[in-house]
Amino acid sequence: NIVMGGAAGAFPPMIGWAAVTGGVELPSILLFLLIFLWTPPHFWALALFRNGDYTRAGVPMMPVVAGPDATKRQMLAYTLVLLPVAVAPYFLGIGGLAYLIGSSLLGAFFVLCAVRVLRATDDKPAKQMFGFSILYLFLLFALLMGEHLVSGILTTGGGA
Numbered sequence: 001n002i003v004m005g006g007a008a009g010a011f012p013p014m015i016g017w018a019a020v021t022g023g024v025e026l027p028s029i030l031l032f033l034l035i036f037l038w039t040p041p042h043f044w045a046l047a048l049f050r051n052g053d054y055t056r057a058g059v060p061m062m063p064v065v066a067g068p069d070a071t072k073r074q075m076l077a078y079t080l081v082l083l084p085v086a087v088a089p090y091f092l093g094i095g096g097l098a099y100l101i102g103s104s105l106l107g108a109f110f111v112l113c114a115v116r117v118l119r120a121t122d123d124k125p126a127k128q129m130f131g132f133s134i135l136y137l138f139l140l141f142a143l144l145m146g147e148h149l150v151s152g153i154l155t156t157g158g159g160a
Contacts, residue, residue: 002058006039007135030085038137041075041114045130048072049123052104072118075129079114080133083107086140096147103143106136 009031015041017028021024047054049067054061062071086103089095095103113129120126 002040005012006036009039010035015071027089027092030088030092030094033085034082034140035137037078037085038133041078041110041132042073042081042133042137044071045117045119045126045133048117048126049130071112072120076111076114076118079111081106083111089144095144096151099140099143099147103140106139108134 013031013035014024014028014045017031018024047063048071051061051063051068054064062074067076086107087100090097090100090103108128110132113125113132116125117129
């Protein structure tokens with residue numbers, strides 16, 4: 001349910017891009033992929049430490065239907081696939097050097113969180129990964145926007 005539902009949640013950058021540019025281009029697809037690949041480890045981290053609630057409610061989250069170990073392996077797989085996607089904006093020219101450095105560091109830490117969850121015998125690393133995942137996505141987009149803002153100010157000689 002998270003993988004399929006994640007697609008719906010990942011469309012806003014493509015829709016916004018199309019509204020502004022009149023088309024769907026590779027950068028907007030990349031931003032879609034960024035959110036799409038981020039969604040499963042984000043929500044599965046939550047599902048791991050709230051597994052009892054999902055089980056009692058009959059909600060078929062990954063830990064409920066496949067178990068915690070399979071969920072943890074999938075979380076690591078998604079974070080590993082997400083890593084090159086998250087740095088790709090630099091190589092497409094929509095992110096600068098600050099974005100490349102920031103996304104690399106954030107991505108490495110996100111993978112480290114997934115490894116910690118994989119090895120964990122308690123819920124604490126899953127709670128930490130869930131919390132960090134929110135910050136991770138926010139900071140990636142903040143870096144992209146911040147660079148464009150600074151670039152625009154520098155290009156126009158200070159604004160106004």
